[in-house]
Structure formats: structure tokens, C-alpha cells
Amino acid sequence: MSLGPYASFIVTSYLLVTVVVMTLIAWIAIDYRRQKQRLREFDASGVGRRSGRSAADLR
Amino acid sequence: MTLIDLANPTRFLTLTARLLPWLAAATAILLLIGLYQSAVAPDDYQQGATVKIMFIHVPNAWLSMLVWGVMSLAALGTLVWRHPLADVAAKAAAPIGAAFTFLALVTGSLWGRPMWGTYWEWDARLTSVLILFLMYLGLIALWRAVEDPSRAARAAAILTLVGAINLPIIKFSVDWWNTLHQPASVMRLGGPTLDRAFLIPLLVMALAFSLLFVTLQLAAMRNEILRRRVRALQLMQVAQAGRSPA
Numbered sequence: 001m002s003l004g005p006y007a008s009f010i011v012t013s014y015l016l017v018t019v020v021v022m023t024l025i026a027w028i029a030i031d032y033r034r035q036k037q038r039l040r041e042f043d044a045s046g047v048g049r050r051s052g053r054s055a056a057d058l059r
Numbered sequence: 060m061t062l063i064d065l066a067n068p069t070r071f072l073t074l075t076a077r078l079l080p081w082l083a084a085a086t087a088i089l090l091l092i093g094l095y096q097s098a099v100a101p102d103d104y105q106q107g108a109t110v111k112i113m114f115i116h117v118p119n120a121w122l123s124m125l126v127w128g129v130m131s132l133a134a135l136g137t138l139v140w141r142h143p144l145a146d147v148a149a150k151a152a153a154p155i156g157a158a159f160t161f162l163a164l165v166t167g168s169l170w171g172r173p174m175w176g177t178y179w180e181w182d183a184r185l186t187s188v189l190i191l192f193l194m195y196l197g198l199i200a201l202w203r204a205v206e207d208p209s210r211a212a213r214a215a216a217i218l219t220l221v222g223a224i225n226l227p228i229i230k231f232s233v234d235w236w237n238t239l240h241q242p243a244s245v246m247r248l249g250g251p252t253l254d255r256a257f258l259i260p261l262l263v264m265a266l267a268f269s270l271l272f273v274t275l276q277l278a279a280m281r282n283e284i285l286r287r288r289v290r291a292l293q294l295m296q297v298a299q300a301g302r303s304p305a
Binding site: 004006032 | 170282296
């Protein structure tokens with residue numbers, strides 16, 4: 001596959017999209033872990049524990 | 060499970076947990092197919108291989124507008140029906156929409172340099188998309204700036220609906236004004252003008268990016284629901300601390 005004289009523009013475009021999409025995915029995954037961790041900490045400290053349901057008991 | 064059931068955040072979380080692995084897998088498979096088709100697509104007789112930028116530029120440009128459209132529907136849900144997930148959906152969508160708009164602007168610029176001889180031109184299409192990007196950033200800043208979530212939700216919903224005026228301006232800018240940007244070649248009344256060799260990879264990539272948006276949106280909404288639960292527990296902790304004797 002030859003990309004011709006403008007190969008750098010094409011490759012940069014695809015690389016940039018890959019980097020931004022991977023960053024979005026990583027940011028959302030890290031945020032999920034952070035929120036779950038905070039909920040587990042509240043659960044361990046007993047805050048909000050009612051009717052036997054734990055704060056971290058959320059998927 | 061009915062649509063009404065989804066108004067319950069806990070049920071929404073259960074559904075999201077079931078759907079996300081399937082959506083992620085479908086997105087990955089479709090992206091791989093789309094990338095392969097983009098790689099083997101022939102060169103354009105005028106643009107050469109730079110036509111390959113179209114396969115990522117156009118889906119990002121479509122999604123930049125679609126996401127604001129979704130946020131506008133969510134804004135109506137916040138203002139009219141006060142749906143508990145409406146503001147969650149809008150807040151979760153904003154950074155994703157901003158990312159798609161950023162990619163549309165930059166890949167368009169990288170496509171424009173070899174084709175038009177310039178990275179940027181202050182024409183109606185490019186400028187209106189830049190305004191869309193700035194509106195996304197403004198909304199994100201608003202959600203971060205206002206402490207009370209219900210006040211932030213109303214203000215953001217109003218701003219989103221006002222900003223929706225920009226969507227038809229972006230779409231029809233190439234018809235209403237003399238722009239450097241080419242007119243629509245896929246979503247037009249007379250049908251697509253693109254050859255099948257370019258149209259099929261483009262549509263596959265558009266579907267793949269749309270699925271990517273749905274996947275990221277559900278995951279980001281799940282995070283926002285959890286964040287609000289954390290906030291509620293923090294407030295409860297403060298209240299408990301205030302009641303306890305010194």
C-alpha cells in the first residue's frame with residue numbers, strides 16, 4: 001500500500017484519532033475505578049449503610 | 060424492561076453492565092473491518108491516497124453534530140420532563156462530543172493542507188465547527204463551575220438548546236455560503252455522489268464510530284451516576300459529623 005507524497009498527513013491523522021480515542025477509553029476506565037474505590041471506602045466506613053445494602057454494591 | 064424502568068439509575072447500571080461488553084466487542088470488530096476496508100480502498104483520481112483521511116474525518120464530523128443533537132434531546136428531558144438520567148446523559152456526552160469535534164477539526168486541517176494548500180480558512184463550515192468545539196468546552200466548564208448539580212443542569216440544558224441553533228448552520232453552511240469546504244456528498248437529496256469503493260468503507264467507519272460513541276456514552280453515564288452517589292454519601296457523612304457530639 002503506497003500512500004504517496006502526502007503519507008505523513010494520512011499517518012498523522014490516523015495516529016491522532018487512535019491516541020485521542022485510546023485516551024478517552026483510558027480516562028473513562030480510570031474514572032470508573034476511582035468512583036468504585038470511593039464507594040468501597042464509604043462502605044468500609046459505614047456511611048450510608050441502610051437495609052443491608054452496601055454503597056459499593058453497584059456494578 | 061421498559062423505557063420507564065431505565066429512569067431508575069440502579070436498573071440503568073444493571074443494564075449497562077450487561078450491554079457494555081457486547082457493545083465494546085461489536086465496536087472493535089466493526090472498527091477493524093472499517094480500517095481494513097479503508098486501507099485497501101483505491102486512491103481517488105484527484106486526491107490520491109489522501110482520500111483515506113475522509114474515512115476518519117467524516118465520521119468524526121458527523122458525530123460532532125450527532126452528539127450535540129443527543130445532548131439537546133437530553134436538555135429537553137431535563138427542562139420539560141425532569142428525567143433523572145437526562146442531565147447525566149448530557150454531562151457524560153459533552154467530553155466525548157468535544158473529542159469528536161476536535162478530531163474532525165484536526166483531521167480536516169490535515170486533509171486540507173495537501174488538497175487546498177492551507178491548514179485553515181475562516182470559511183463558514185470550518186468556523187461554525189470551531190464554534191461547536193468552543194461550545195462543548197464552555198458546557199464542560201459550566202458543569203465544573205457550578206457547585207449545585209440541579210442549577211448546573213438547568214443552565215447547561217438552556218445553553219445546549221441555544222447552541223443547537225448552530226447544527227443547521229454547520230450542515231447547510233456549504234449551501235448558504237461560498238465555502239472552501241466541499242458540499243455534502245453522502246447525506247443529500249439526490250443520494251450519495253461517492254463511488255461505492257469509497258462509500259462502503261466510509262459507512263462502515265461511520266457505523267463503527269457511532270457504536271464507539273454509544274459504548275463510551277453508556278460507560279461515562281455509569282461513571283456519572285456513581286459520582287453522584289459518592290457526592291450524596293459525602294453530604295451524608297458531613298451531616299452525620301455535624302450531628303455527632305463534640
